[in-house]
Each structure stands twice: as structure tokens, then as C-alpha cells.
Amino acid sequence: MSEGTFKKYGKRTLVYVFLILMSIISVFPLYWCFISSCNTTAEILGGKMLPGSHLIENLTNLFSQQDVLSAFKNSVINTVLVLVLSLAICSVAGYGFEIFHDKGKDIVMGIIMMSMMVPFVAILVPLFQMFTKMGFVNKYIGYILPSLSTPFLIMLFRNNARTFPKEVLEAARMDGLSEMGIFVRMFVPMMRPTFAAAATITFMNTWNAYLWPKVVLQTPASITMPMLVANLLSGYVVDYGVVMAGVTICTLPTVIVFFILQKSFTEAVAGAVK
Amino acid sequence: MKKLISMLLALVLVLGCAAFAEAGEQADGKLTIWCWDKTFNIAAMEKAKEMYQADHPDVEIDIEEVLSEDIESRVIASNGDTSTLPDILLVQDHSIQKFVTNYPEVYHDITDEFDFSDFMPAKLGLSVVDGRNYGVPFDSGTVVAAWRTDYLEQAGYTVADLTDIDWDRFLEIGRDVKEKTGMPMLSGQAGAVDTVLIMLQSCGGSMFNEDGTANLAGNEKLKAVIDTYNTMVAEGIFIEVNSWDEYIGTLSNGSVVGTINGCWILSTIMSLADQAGKWDITNMPAMVGVDGATNYSNNGGSTWAVVNNKDIDLALDFLQMYRNVDFYDAILPATSAIATFTPAKDAPNYTAASDFFNGTPIFATIVEFGDSVPAEVTSPFYYDARGNVGTAVTNALNGGDLDSELQTAQDTTEFTMGF
Numbered sequence: 001m002s003e004g005t006f007k008k009y010g011k012r013t014l015v016y017v018f019l020i021l022m023s024i025i026s027v028f029p030l031y032w033c034f035i036s037s038c039n040t041t042a043e044i045l046g047g048k049m050l051p052g053s054h055l056i057e058n059l060t061n062l063f064s065q066q067d068v069l070s071a072f073k074n075s076v077i078n079t080v081l082v083l084v085l086s087l088a089i090c091s092v093a094g095y096g097f098e099i100f101h102d103k104g105k106d107i108v109m110g111i112i113m114m115s116m117m118v119p120f121v122a123i124l125v126p127l128f129q130m131f132t133k134m135g136f137v138n139k140y141i142g143y144i145l146p147s148l149s150t151p152f153l154i155m156l157f158r159n160n161a162r163t164f165p166k167e168v169l170e171a172a173r174m175d176g177l178s179e180m181g182i183f184v185r186m187f188v189p190m191m192r193p194t195f196a197a198a199a200t201i202t203f204m205n206t207w208n209a210y211l212w213p214k215v216v217l218q219t220p221a222s223i224t225m226p227m228l229v230a231n232l233l234s235g236y237v238v239d240y241g242v243v244m245a246g247v248t249i250c251t252l253p254t255v256i257v258f259f260i261l262q263k264s265f266t267e268a269v270a271g272a273v274k
Numbered sequence: 275m276k277k278l279i280s281m282l283l284a285l286v287l288v289l290g291c292a293a294f295a296e297a298g299e300q301a302d303g304k305l306t307i308w309c310w311d312k313t314f315n316i317a318a319m320e321k322a323k324e325m326y327q328a329d330h331p332d333v334e335i336d337i338e339e340v341l342s343e344d345i346e347s348r349v350i351a352s353n354g355d356t357s358t359l360p361d362i363l364l365v366q367d368h369s370i371q372k373f374v375t376n377y378p379e380v381y382h383d384i385t386d387e388f389d390f391s392d393f394m395p396a397k398l399g400l401s402v403v404d405g406r407n408y409g410v411p412f413d414s415g416t417v418v419a420a421w422r423t424d425y426l427e428q429a430g431y432t433v434a435d436l437t438d439i440d441w442d443r444f445l446e447i448g449r450d451v452k453e454k455t456g457m458p459m460l461s462g463q464a465g466a467v468d469t470v471l472i473m474l475q476s477c478g479g480s481m482f483n484e485d486g487t488a489n490l491a492g493n494e495k496l497k498a499v500i501d502t503y504n505t506m507v508a509e510g511i512f513i514e515v516n517s518w519d520e521y522i523g524t525l526s527n528g529s530v531v532g533t534i535n536g537c538w539i540l541s542t543i544m545s546l547a548d549q550a551g552k553w554d555i556t557n558m559p560a561m562v563g564v565d566g567a568t569n570y571s572n573n574g575g576s577t578w579a580v581v582n583n584k585d586i587d588l589a590l591d592f593l594q595m596y597r598n599v600d601f602y603d604a605i606l607p608a609t610s611a612i613a614t615f616t617p618a619k620d621a622p623n624y625t626a627a628s629d630f631f632n633g634t635p636i637f638a639t640i641v642e643f644g645d646s647v648p649a650e651v652t653s654p655f656y657y658d659a660r661g662n663v664g665t666a667v668t669n670a671l672n673g674g675d676l677d678s679e680l681q682t683a684q685d686t687t688e689f690t691m692g693f
Contacts, residue, residue: 042546045523065312128351132358214344215351218358227344234341235311236538237545240519 033251036244044240058245062232065242068249070221071228075207076253078224081140082147082206087198089149091191094157095183099169109158116151120211128215142216147206153198160194160268161187196264203257225250304334305588306360310341314541315364315576318412318605322595325604333588342366342576346373354379359581361589365409367400367575372654374403374579381408382580387590389597396475396647397614401577408579410593414537414612415575416644417472418555421532423632429454433632437556438569441473441502444559448511451531459531460506461524464514465664472534472573473499476558478566478648481659481687488659488691491684496663497676498564504671534558536573537640541610544630554632557643570646575614612640658690659683 036044037059039052062068097109127146128137136142164187172182188195210226217223223231229246232238258265309315316339323335338360340348345363352358354377365373374381385407390398393411401409421433429451436447448459462469474480479495482488490496506512513530515521524530525539526546532553533539543553557569578596580589595601602613603621618624619641627633653659662683670676 042526045519045526125351125353128358129353129355132352132355137358211347214341215347218338218340218348220338230341230344231310231312231339234339235313237313237541238522 030251030255033244033247037241037248039241039244041238041240044244054241055245058239058241061239061242062245062249066228066231066246067220068228068246071223071225072249074217074222075225078140078143078213079203079206082144083199083202085144086148086150086153086202087195090153090198091157091188091195092183093149093154094159095161095187097154097158098161098164109154112151112154120146124211124215131216137216138219138222143213146212147209150202153202156198156201157191157194160191164190193264193267196261197268200258200261200265204254207254304336305362305585305592306336306338307362307364308338308340308345308360309364310339310345312339314538314609314611315412317609318611321605321608322592322601325598325601326592326595333592335592342369349373349377349380352377352380356380356581356583359583361581361583361585362593363579363581364412364576365401365579367397367415367577368652368656370401370409370577370579371403371652371656374408375654380581382582382586383408384410384580384590388593392597392616394614394616394644394647396572396644396649397575397577399649400575400652401579409577410580410596411575411577411614412596412611413575414614414640414644415572416537416612416640416647417476417534417558417571417573418537418540418636418640418643419532419534419558420540420543420553420555420631422528422549422552423554424552425455425457425528425531426451433554433556436559439559440562440567441559442562445502445505445509445511448506449509452509452511455531457529457531458510458513460512460533461515461521461530462512463518463521464516465668466518467660467664467667468573469512469534470496470499470503470663470667471660472558472571473503473561475648475650476568476571477561477564478568479564480651481656481663482651482653484651486653488653488655488684488687490659490663490666490687491677491681493680495561495564496680498561500667500670500676502561503667507671536575537612538574538610540631540636544610550630551632553630554634555636555639566648568646568648570643570648572644572647572650606637612637612644614644616641616645655687655691659687662686 032049035049035051038055039048040054043052043054097105131137131142131145136145168186168190169182172186177185208226209224210230213224214227214230217227225246229243229250232243232246307319309319316337319337323337327333327335340363342364345365346369349359349363356379359380370381383406388407388410390407394414394416397411397414398407401407401411419436421436423433426432426436431447431451436444439447444459451457451459460469471481474496477495477499479493479499481490481493481496503512507514513524515524522542525533525543528549533543540555543549558571560569561567578593580586580593583589597615599615599618599621602611602615602618603623605611606621606623613619613624619638624637624641625635626637628636663680666674666676666679666683669679
């Protein structure tokens with residue numbers, strides 16, 4: 001083997017070792033979560049790293065202690081509502097900000113971007129007061145309304161709309177397609193990776209949301225999965241096997257959604273347009 | 275394509291309409307209670323509900339599981355408007371001062387409407403703000419020293435050797451046990467200062483003066499406590515771990531001889547079925563050369579607060595259950611929730627011997643301990659001061675000068691208090 005080939009393969013081996021190590025570090029929390037849901041508290045605290053035989057027992061205890069189906073249903077409804085409505089609103093807003101020209105649009109966009117700097121906790125109390133007066137507490141509308149239009153999604157769609165070919169836009173207009181028709185029939189199909197990335201981010205943020213739901217959803221019938229998992233940790237005695245079973249159920253939908261959309265997500269993050 | 279667009283728009287419309295549907299009904303016109311822990315507070319409240327409804331079948335009581343932090347978040351978000359709050363809520367003992375001070379319109383002053391006689395004085399004092407009482411005491415956080423008798427036997431000691439002793443004698447025994455068994459006596463979470471504050475209250479000390487000002491710099495009792503604590507850590511008699519889970523792990527793995535903590539820790543110990551019969555309890559060591567030193571202290575616990583809502587009279591009538599010995603006797607087997615209502619110590623379940631703890635009637639013993647706990651001066655800024663003391667202890671352990679570390683803790687606490 002020549003020195004050049006040795007260097008090439010040596011370098012590649014080092015890169016693979018590094019990547020494998022990073023992959024293990026990334027995947028380990030998920031692995032630990034899954035195997036812990038199969039073990040007892042004593043085994044988890046004892047540092048057992050292999051799957052045990054207590055999965056059914058932990059799940060049975062979890063379902064007997066908490067209304068998992070109701071929390072899961074609430075999480076699904078809240079997440080789907082936010083996902084569909086926020087993608088519909090933010091994609092139109094981002095498209096509009098990029099395609100149409102107006103003197104004031106950059107100022108408006110600047111104001112929207114500045115609102116990203118205000119932490120949610122700062123508006124929590126006035127928002128809750130407002131929603132109480134409007135009768136939105138303990139209702140789906142109360143949960144989803146603050147999440148429907150986010151500066152980040154508008155920015156994401158606006159930035160990606162820059163890659164939307166102007167020639168396509170002009171050709172469609174010349175062919176007599178309406179502006180809404182251009183958006184739906186030309187922009188949406190071409191921006192599929194952007195929609196996938198936005199869907200992934202929105203799904204994760206909404207599914208894992210904790211601060212706002214715990215304030216605005218106050219009855220046991222309206223709690224979400226992250227709130228249910230937090231309830232499992234509240235006692236003087238914590239059954240870690242049951243907690244990890246709850247965490248596993250709470251994590252699975254996010255993992256599944258990410259696996260389904262990962263290719264488009266990567267393309268959108270890399271800025272690719274087909 | 276048109277079909278697809280129409281379907282998508284219809285979906286958005288349907289989902290939009292669904293958004294206005296109720297996610298759950300807010301309780302109204304009945305007694306609503308917020309508390310946490312299904313196996314402890316909620317189980318106790320369910321029993322209280324069952325016993326109360328036996329005499330008052332028309333009263334509807336809704337017990338909802340809400341985390342301690344979530345209750346606090348919702349009180350903050352309510353900004354004094356009690357329309358979204360329940361009739362009764364559970365409060366951590368050291369949080370009630372802060373919340374009553376910041377949201378006085380939320381908490382009902384029950385001083386003249388509830389009989390507070392026969393409750394443990396140390397517990398009662400925690401819910402008194404400006405001389406007025408805002409809480410019905412529930413579970414005890416009376417400190418116990420729980421020891422593995424099998425480990426002590428290996429070193430030639432019994433629990434009697436650890437009863438009514440001071441920390442100097444404890445250090446001697448700790449060194450000897452470590453030499454003979456290789457085991458530390460105690461464990462605890464680094465920076466959490468539970469043990470330091472337990473020791474401080476055992477000698478009547480506090481992080482605050484009677485007038486509410488911070489009392490950290492130059493606090494001789496606190497300095498003596500931290501010196502003793504740091505000696506234990508430095509000699510390996512006390513091992514510090516990084517998290518609460520690791521602390522529980524040291525008990526379940528049997529890697530320490532015992533623990534000194536609020537009596538609620540016994541629920542965790544009793545869940546370790548393989549260690550049944552290997553434990554016993556006694557009182558904690560007393561400080562040496564400090565005025566007012568005792569072998570008793572308190573750590574943790576919670577209190578029921580009545581919210582200024584429509585059903586105050588009904589809520590107070592219901593909370594009379596917490597003056598009922600039969601109620602405390604009934605909840606004990608399932609919850610191990612130990613009363614702060616002292617007459618409960620004569621109830622049958624309290625006087626029964628515990629096989630897990632070497633035949634000791636642990637519950638009656640703990641209620642007796644509770645009567646001797648020195649009262650503590652507390653403050654709305656308790657958790658701020660506690661965090662600053664934790665930093666001072668950690669820095670002193672790493673070689674920092676204790677006096678200057680406590681001065682820094684004092685300055686930081688006073689800054690938070692707005693002095």
C-alpha cells in the first residue's frame with residue numbers, strides 16, 4: 001500500500017471512528033430511555049444498561065395511575081391543529097413578504113423579527129389574563145392561538161421563497177394563473193422540503209410544549225403528554241420504570257415524525273430546491 | 275389539484291372550528307382541590323373526601339392532580355384573579371410565605387376560622403405571615419435518622435449508640451464505621467444543603483432574623499453547622515452526589531449506612547422490599563457548643579391553603595377533617611403520611627410496631643419527635659437564601675474562606691430582597 005493510499009484510508013478511518021462515537025453519544029439517551037422503561041426502579045438506579053422484563057408491568061402501572069389515552073389524544077389534537085393552521089398562515093405570510101413589493105414590508109418584517117427577542121414568560125401573565133376574560137382557558141383555542149403565527153416560521157418561509165425562480169412566477173402570471181393559484185400550484189409543490197422542515201420543527205415544539213399548556217389547560221381532562229410525564233415525577237417516591245415508560249410513549253411520535261420527514265428536513269436546512 | 279386544495283381548506287375549516295370546542299370542563303359551584311402526588315397527598319385527600327361525603331352526600335368534591343410548580347405558575351398567571359383557581363390548594367411549606375406576601379388577595383386568612391390547637395408548633399409557624407395564619411398543616415417533615423442495623427452491627431454498634439448523641443460523637447462513630455466497613459454514614463445532593471439546614475434548625479437557628487432581614491454573615495450557628503458538615507464531607511463520612519436520583523440510589527444500592535432527612539424519606543426506604551427488617555430509626559445528632567441545640571429538626575412537608583373563592587365556608591368545613599384522628603389513622607397504611615396533628619400519635623396504626631424498622635413503632639415515634647422540633651424563622655426569600663448558602667458551602671468545601679463566602683451569600687440575598 002502506497003503512502004498516499006494509507007493516508008487516505010487512515011484519514012477516512014479516523015472520520016468514521018469519530019462519526020460512530022458521535023452517533024453513539026447522540027443515540028444513547030434514546031437507548032437508555034427505551035431500556036429503562038423495561039426495568040424496575042432498583043435496576044435503573046443500579047445502572048443496568050440492558051433491557052429487562054418489566055415493560056408490561058411498567059406500562060400497566062402507568063395506565064392505571066394516569067389517563068394516558070386522554071393526554072395522548074389531547075396532544076395529538078393540539079399538535080395537528082397547530083401544525084396545519086400555522087403552516088397555512090406562516091407559509092402565505094413568508095411568501096407574501098418575499099414575492100410582493102411594498103415600501104413598508106421590511107419594517108413590518110423587522111417588527112416581527114424583533115418579537116422573537118421577547119421571551120414567552122414575559123407575556124405569560126397578560127396573555128393569560130386576556131384569555132381568561134375571553135373565556136379561552138381550558139379550550140383548544142386557548143392552547144393553539146399563541147402558536148399559530150411564529151416569527152421563526154415566517155422567516156423560514158420568506159428565506160426559502162427567495163429560491164423560488166422568478167421566471168416561473170412571471171410565466172405563471174403571463175399564463176393567467178391567479179396569485180393564490182401560483183401559491184398553491186407552483187410554490188407549495190416546489191417548497192415541499194421547506195414545508196417538511198417547518199412541519200418537523202412545529203411538531204416538536206408543539207408536542208413538547210409545557211409552560212403555556214400547564215397554565216392554560218387546567219383540568220385533568222385537558223392535560224397533554226409532557227404534563228402527564230411531569231406528574232409522574234411529583235411524589236416523595238418516584239417509580240422510575242413507570243416514568244421512563246411515560247417518557248418513551250411521549251417521545252415515540254416525535255421520533256416517528258422525524259424519521260418520516262428527515263430527508264426533506266435535511267434538504268430544507270441545506271437550502272436545496274428541486 | 276382543485277379537489278386537493280378544497281379538501282385542505284375544508285380540513286383547515288373543520289380543525290379551526292374544532293379549536294373552539296371545549297378541551298375540558300372547568301369546575302364551578304363545587305369544591306375543587308389542587309394537589310400533587312397520587313400516592314400521598316391525593317390519596318390522603320381522596321380518603322378525606324370519602325369520609326366527608328359520608329356525612330355530606332350532597333357536596334361535590336373534585337380533586338385534581340397539579341404539580342407544585344404548576345400550582346405556583348397558575349397563581350402567578352392569575353395575578354390575583356381567583357376565578358381560575360380552585361377552592362383549596364396545596365403549598366410547599368417554605369413557599370407559602372412568598373406566595374401569601376406576593377398574592378395576598380388569593381389566600382384567605384383563616385386565623386379566626388380554624389382551630390389550630392394541637393398542631394406541631396414548628397409546622398404551624400411556617401404558614402403564619404405577619405401574625406396571621408394562612409394554612410392548615412398537613413404532613414410532617416420531622417427529621418429522622420434512619421440506619422441500616424446490619425451495617426452498624428458489622429462495626430460493633432447498635433442504633434442505641436446513635437441515639438441522643440452530638441455531632442462530635444457521631445464523627446467518632448462515623449470514622450470507626452468507615453474504617454471497619456469502608457462505608458460512609460450519610461449521603462446527600464451536593465449544593466442542595468438539606469443537611470446543613472436540618473442541622474441549623476435543630477439548634478433553633480435560621481437564615482433570617484425575627485425582623486425578616488437576612489442572617490447569613492457572622493451567623494455563628496450557621497458557621498458551626500457548615501464546619502461540622504464540611505468535616506464530614508472531607509473525611510468521607512458524608513458523600514456528596516450530583517442529583518436526587520443518585521442520592522436515592524445510595525439508599526437502594528446499600529452504599530451508605532443510613533440517612534438523616536424528613537420522615538417522608540421512609541416511604542422510599544420502605545419501597546426497598548429486599549431491605550425489610552434491616553433498618554431502624556432514631557433521632558439526629560445535636561450540635562456541640564451551640565445554644566439551643568436539640569436532636570430534632572424538620573425538612574419538607576406541605577400545607578393546605580384556602581383560596582378567596584366562592585366556597586370558603588365549605589372549604590373550611592371540609593378541612594376540619596385534618597383535625598380528625600380517625601382520618602389520620604385511616605390514611606397512614608396506604609400513604610405513610612405522618613400527621614402534624616399530635617393527638618394522632620395515639621391512633622392504632624401509629625402505635626403499631628413496624629416489622630420493616632426492627633419492630634419500632636415509627637409513626638408514633640416521629641410524632642413525638644415533631645413535638646420537640648425548634649420553631650424556625652422563615653421568609654418569603656427562603657429559597658433565594660438557601661441557594662446562596664449552597665454556593666457558600668460548596669466554595670468553602672473547595673478551600674474558600676467561610677466568613678467571606680457567607681458575606682457574599684448575605685450580600686446576594688439582600689440584593690434579591692431589594693435592600
